[in-house]
Amino acid sequence: MNIHMTSSGKKLITVIPGDGIGPECIDSALRLIEATGAPVEWEVREAGASVFKKGLETGVPPETIESISKTRVVLKGPLETPVGYGEKSANVTLRKLFETYGNIRPVREMPGVPTPYSGRGIDLVVVRENVEDLYAGIEHMQTPGVAQCLKLISRKGCEKVVRLAFEFARAEGRTKVHCATKSNIMKFTEGMLKRTFEAIAPEYPDIEAAHIIVDNCAHQLVKRPEQFDVIVTTNMNGDILSDLTSALIGGLGFAPSANIGNEVAIFEAVHGSAPKYAGKNVINPTAVILSAVMMLRHIGEFEAAALIENAIIVTLEEGKVRTGDVVGYDRGNTTSEYTDEIIRNLGRKPTQTFVRDYKPIRLPEVSPDPVTVRPNIRRVVGVDIFVESELLPEPLGHLLESLAEDSALKLKMISNRGTKVYPPTGAITDVVDHYRCRFVARDAGTELTDAQIMELLQRVASRVRWMHLEKLQEFDGEMGFTKAQGED
Numbered sequence: 115m116n117i118h119m120t121s122s123g124k125k126l127i128t129v130i131p132g133d134g135i136g137p138e139c140i141d142s143a144l145r146l147i148e149a150t151g152a153p154v155e156w157e158v159r160e161a162g163a164s165v166f167k168k169g170l171e172t173g174v175p176p177e178t179i180e181s182i183s184k185t186r187v188v189l190k191g192p193l194e195t196p197v198g199y200g201e202k203s204a205n206v207t208l209r210k211l212f213e214t215y216g217n218i219r220p221v222r223e224m225p226g227v228p229t230p231y232s233g234r235g236i237d238l239v240v241v242r243e244n245v246e247d248l249y250a251g252i253e254h255m256q257t258p259g260v261a262q263c264l265k266l267i268s269r270k271g272c273e274k275v276v277r278l279a280f281e282f283a284r285a286e287g288r289t290k291v292h293c294a295t296k297s298n299i300m301k302f303t304e305g306m307l308k309r310t311f312e313a314i315a316p317e318y319p320d321i322e323a324a325h326i327i328v329d330n331c332a333h334q335l336v337k338r339p340e341q342f343d344v345i346v347t348t349n350m351n352g353d354i355l356s357d358l359t360s361a362l363i364g365g366l367g368f369a370p371s372a373n374i375g376n377e378v379a380i381f382e383a384v385h386g387s388a389p390k391y392a393g394k395n396v397i398n399p400t401a402v403i404l405s406a407v408m409m410l411r412h413i414g415e416f417e418a419a420a421l422i423e424n425a426i427i428v429t430l431e432e433g434k435v436r437t438g439d440v441v442g443y444d445r446g447n448t449t450s451e452y453t454d455e456i457i458r459n460l461g462r463k464p465t466q467t468f469v470r471d472y473k474p475i476r477l478p479e480v481s482p483d484p485v486t487v488r489p490n491i492r493r494v495v496g497v498d499i500f501v502e503s504e505l506l507p508e509p510l511g512h513l514l515e516s517l518a519e520d521s522a523l524k525l526k527m528i529s530n531r532g533t534k535v536y537p538p539t540g541a542i543t544d545v546v547d548h549y550r551c552r553f554v555a556r557d558a559g560t561e562l563t564d565a566q567i568m569e570l571l572q573r574v575a576s577r578v579r580w581m582h583l584e585k586l587q588e589f590d591g592e593m594g595f596t597k598a599q600g601e602d
Contacts, residue, residue: 134387136191162193173204214373242352367398
């Protein structure tokens with residue numbers, strides 16, 4: 115990654131103060147960095163609520179995009195995201211625009227921060243895929259009462275985040291990487307990450323690799339969190355697990371993160387904008403400060419990063435100055451007082467707390483080729499037509515069978531929310547007006563043409579409202595589709 119240098123020989127960083135408590139936290143981080151004497155300069159830009167209010171639906175204005183394209187490194191405060199209506203999340207927009215494919219979220223037990231897990235030695239990292247999965251944000255209302263969200267997982271995306279997890283483990287001297295998926299249920303999407311992890315793990319013989327089902331991972335994180343070192347997982351799983359892990363060590367006020375890409379890196383706290391605390395000078399800025407520490411390491415300023423990390427830990431060890439989230443807002447010190455105390459402790463080292471020896475991360479090499487998997491043989495063997503109908507399964511099945519008569523395809527089954535409802539199985543299944551109707555080639559072993567599929571679709575459309583079509587494909591003789599619950 116190329117770091118932009120100013121005419122004075124300093125490294126230029128884009129700073130987005132953010133919304134709510136963001137400006138206060140960012141101010142603390144900038145004061146600390148400047149106190150170390152690190153050779154950096156700031157280019158302040160906006161995103162989030164102020165931009166949404168101007169009518170820009172992405173929440174990220176062109177001048178901010180221009181700045182990031184130039185500096186390649188961002189330190190940002192939390193951004194407000196509209197809930198349940200039109201605009202996109204500005205956070206997600208930034209991650210996608212600059213392909214920051216890996217989200218690194220470390221958590222560690224902090225001295226002087228009492229939790230039910232104090233003394234257990236929690237020190238782990240969640241590496242979350244950051245641009246795919248349900249966060250692709252591809253949603254449709256397929257009927258007035260049924261919504262769909264597409265879960266997109268690519269082999270290329272999985273390779274990048276898996277390699278990042280192993281490289282991060284090496285950079286921090288860690289010895290074990292868990293891959294957490296729900297591949298027992300979502301065998302193609304979540305299974306993609308599991309298969310990729312198992313294919314790449316042998317390239318890192320110095321690191322122990324293990325797969326774990328994500329719900330068991332959540333269970334084990336609460337039961338025995340000290341067993342984990344690095345956890346790599348998909349986007350939604352990572353979002354949930356990383357919030358869980360931050361609660362183990364005292365809350366989101368101590369949870370930094372880095373959004374890593376091969377061209378751009380964005381550093382931010384895990385927590386949100388907490389508007390009820392905004393402007394009160396009471397918030398804990400540690401998460402943003404630690405995010406700034408991760409940023410300093412990323413740009414090669416390891417000495418400044420160590421100065422700040424050590425000073426934070428010394429401050430927490432001594433416990434003379436603590437924020438309200440730790441001791442109660444009626445007794446806690448202000449954000450400014452806490453920051454001043456960390457600055458006073460610059461140059462000191464902890465006496466009771468282990469601090470890692472950090473090395474640069476070797477980022478995965480990424481091919482520009484959009485195709486990473488090329489089967490030798492592929493074949494279309496059927497089609498799923500998703501329809502909206504007020505009919506019950508049996509009359510709908512009879513209607514579709516008659517419509518497909520004498521065509522190249524025949525109706526195999528109908529499912530409703532993933533469960534086979536036609537031909538009837540004897541099960542008691544509630545239904546909605548959203549059906550998946552699976553048609554397969556009448557002559558097994560033949561490949562269907564687009565013309566044959568479109569002819570069938572026209573027949574179905576003459577009597578039933580359809581909204582979605584999915585080809586059923588085989589790749590190198592393996593089915594590229596799952597069966598419904600109860601389908602033979």
